[in-house]
Amino acid sequence: MPDPVLHLSRFSRRFHGPGSPPVLDALDLIVPAGEFVALLGRSGSGKTTLLRTLAGLDPVTDGKAVLPERRAVVFQEPRLLPWKPVWRNVALGLPGPSAAARDRALAALAEVELSHRAEAWPLTLSGGEAQRAGLARALVREPDLLLLDEPFASLDALTRLRMQSLVGELWQAHRPAVLLVTHDVEEALLLADRVLVLAEGRLAEDLAVGVPRPRRRAAPGFDALRLRLLATLGVDEDGHDATARAA
């Protein structure tokens, strides 16, 4: 197994000081270099909290976290600076001379098929284009750990399918470790090597996805994994709340 890029041990996080119920409860997680991990969980299960810590937005106060130096995030909303043209957004914060940064930004935009919009203002982009610009901004940093925070959630269904395959291709080409936070079980199974389910601050499931790539929804074994994950999330096949019915 390659060296882990991400190693959490007994990592906890509380919002209201010691004694309050933990959002993340003594979490252990190891992600090897180049692995694509999907993180599922109901709303309020602590997914975003975990991602914020991994992104460096929240400090590690309780437990231990070993994180790679080079990390990048794609947010749910594009979060592009509207007053900078697309390529400058991609180049934002890159070290070194600006000409070199521009070349790198343009190369990253070419990879997400957005070269023709490099000089455009972000507010003129479509939702899919803006998310691709966000992806380029993350890729240009050549991250060892790429954090994707529900990056397809606000896209329409067709754009989402294209973005999912684009992310799959870019991951194959660059092989960063990926942590994809999502609500979508099928998306997780299409893209990830491993699917985690977070519930009440702990990992309720850690499932290796053995389905060979490229994946199809009709592949043998796909549906069984899907049902199992849905069950862990507390939803049955028809979308009913399984936990509520059991109670």
Added chain:
Amino acid sequence: MAAPPLSHPSIPAPGGRSPWSFRMSGQSLAGAAPLGDAPSRFRLFPRRLGAARRFVAPVVLVLLWQLAAQAGLVSTRLLASPAAIATAAWQLIASGELAYHLAVSLRRVAIGLAIALGFAVPLGLLAGLSRLGEDLVDATLQMLRALPFLALVPLLILWLGIGEATKIALVALGAAFPIYLTLFGGIRGVDPKLLEAGRVFGLSRAGLIRHIVLPGALPQALVGLRYALGTAWLSLVVGEQINATAGIGYLVMDAREFLRTDIILVGLLVYALLGLGADQLVRFIEKAALAWRPSVLGER
């Protein structure tokens, strides 16, 4: 309740016919062409005059004013006729008087605005960018702001005399608060999600300020600048009534002594044009600096 379109045909039309059958028969008798032409025949001003139509009413008003003055309906001692105003304006321009007084007034506004910017921008940045700065600066300025600055005129006269300094100080006071308030508000209103993104992508504090906070606060600050220009003119009008020996305000006050309503009205016109010009200037700056905004993009 029944919807109006349903109840409408049930209202009996005169002669027992429904309005619908009446209109249909009228159309079939008269033919489509005359009916279609009818509205344009009665149109007072052709549509192709476009924007010019908007000037029709003011022009008519001015003409009526002129006629009323010539007919003696309006005392020219109280209100000069448009022709007299135009003549007075031409004389003031030709003699160079207007240019001289305009230059004096513009100089007061320019210096006052520069002083206002010199104080308000650093204070706005200080209060906006640091909590300590906010505590030190903001409460004090908010208290001062509650004071109508024109009420300071007596104090300013005592402190600075009745010369240029008081007039410039008034302009500076009036313009400083809008600039400070909008800059402070603009900085605090910057989207925290963008700041988070900036932090994730490795911007230092200085980088965050330069790339995110200041550009994000700029639209608001420019609104403040426009507002400041408005109050600057207002302060100028007040300031120039205090023992002035030059300036558009002096021109007006001096004309009052001699009952020259034509010159007074020229002065008012100049004030109005200056206000318009200042507004256009800020619009121009906005267009250049905020090219990324959809509203500006839409104008192209």
